[in-house]
Amino acid sequence: DIQMTQSPSTLSASVGDRVTITCRSSQSINSWLAWYQQKPGKAPKVLISKASILETGVASRFSGSGSGTEFTLTISSLQPDDFATYYCQEYKSNSPTFGQGTKVET
Amino acid sequence: QVHLVESGGGVVQPGRSLRLSCAISGFTLRSYAMHWVRQAPGKGLEWVATISHDNSIENYADSMKGRLTISRDNSKNTLYLQMNSLRAEDTAVYFCARDPGIPGTIMYYFEYWGQGTPVTVSS
Numbered sequence: 001d002i003q004m005t006q007s008p009s010t011l012s013a014s015v016g017d018r019v020t021i022t023c024r025s026s027q028s029i030n031s032w033l034a035w036y037q038q039k040p041g042k043a044p045k046v047l048i049s050k051a052s053i054l055e056t057g058v059a060s061r062f063s064g065s066g067s068g069t070e071f072t073l074t075i076s077s078l079q080p081d082d083f084a085t086y087y088c089q090e091y092k093s094n095s096p097t098f099g100q101g102t103k104v105e106t
Numbered sequence: 107q108v109h110l111v112e113s114g115g116g117v118v119q120p121g122r123s124l125r126l127s128c129a130i131s132g133f134t135l136r137s138y139a140m141h142w143v144r145q146a147p148g149k150g151l152e153w154v155a156t157i158s159h160d161n162s163i164e165n166y167a168d169s170m171k172g173r174l175t176i177s178r179d180n181s182k183n184t185l186y187l188q189m190n191s192l193r194a195e196d197t198a199v200y201f202c203a204r205d206p207g208i209p210g211t212i213m214y215y216f217e218y219w220g221q222g223t224p225v226t227v228s229s
Contacts, residue, residue, distance in 0.1 A: 001168075036216075038151075042221075043201055043219035043220065043221055044151065044201075044216070044219060045219075046215065046216060049206070049213075049215060055217075087150065087151055089151070089215060091215040093214070094165050094212070094214060095153065095165060095167060096153045097153065098150055098152065098153070099150070100150050101150045
């Protein structure tokens with residue numbers, strides 16, 4: 001199985017900050033990577049697919065980049081609604097795996 | 107509007123079985139691959155199972171392989187997950203999710219999610 005590693009596990013930030021989360025895969029996944037946002041007690045919401053494609057309806061302050069084994073999710077200016085946990089997920093394989101999550105807190 | 111609603115979760119003793127359901131609306135179930143993803147209390151997300159749009163492909167996570175059957179009834183717009191020989195470590199919220207791929211393809215990421223149904227395995 002492909003292993004996904006996110007860093008940091010927890011990130012302290014303030015409204016207006018630029019936030020960057022990193023995700024690394026144990027082998028090349030080309031650009032087959034998605035990012036999700038999850039709030040407590042809620043289902044995850046997909047933000048980005050294919051490493052950098054913003055899903056419909058997702059705010060433009062979110063962006064993704066990378067290919068191969070290293071990827072980043074950037075929030076250009078953190079908003080109050082963005083405090084949540086973020087997960088990366090590879091979908092190169094038919095047994096997709098998630099990173100362990102990054103909690104963005106105040 | 108796409109909508110997925112899971113049901114069937116609850117408290118079950120170790121070794122027993124449970125069948126989860128996911129009722130869909132707002133799209134044609136037979137056109138899409140579907141998935142189950144779980145999340146143990148306070149933990150991250152774990153993919154569990156996938157079924158192709160035409161039922162020709164089923165994939166299962168190694169952690170539950172041999173104890174799971176994913177199925178669908180397109181006439182009832184419902185996806186199922188039959189879980190057998192449940193263990194304490196299967197305690198989690200189970201989400202159903204829709205694949206974004208067009209018929210004949212499986213992308214293996216999760217475009218739409220239900221709200222989840224909790225499963226607790228405990229004596």
